[in-house]
Amino acid sequence: MPSRKKATGLKACRDCKFLNKQSATECENCGSKRFAEVWDGLIILYNVESSQVAQSLSIKKPGRYALKLY
Numbered sequence: 001m002p003s004r005k006k007a008t009g010l011k012a013c014r015d016c017k018f019l020n021k022q023s024a025t026e027c028e029n030c031g032s033k034r035f036a037e038v039w040d041g042l043i044i045l046y047n048v049e050s051s052q053v054a055q056s057l058s059i060k061k062p063g064r065y066a067l068k069l070y
C-alpha cells in the first residue's frame with residue numbers, strides 16, 4: 001500500500017516541519033536549509049499559543065506543517 005505522496009508546491013523543513021514554498025531557499029520559520037520534498041500529513045495552525053498540537057510539536061509560528069517527513 002503506497003503511503004508516500006508528494007504535494008505540489010510545498011516542501012517541509014527537516015528541522016521544524018514548517019511547509020515552505022518550493023522556491024524557498026531557507027525555512028521561513030527557522031532559517032534551516034534542509035528540506036524534505038516528500039512528506040505526509042498536513043496540519044494548519046493558526047493559534048499556536050492555545051493549541052496542544054502545536055505545543056506537543058514545539059511549533060511557535062502559525063502556518064502549515066507536515067506531520068511526517070521521508
Ligand SMILES: [Zn+2]
Pocket residue numbers: 013014015016017018027028029030031032
Ligand atoms: Zn524550519
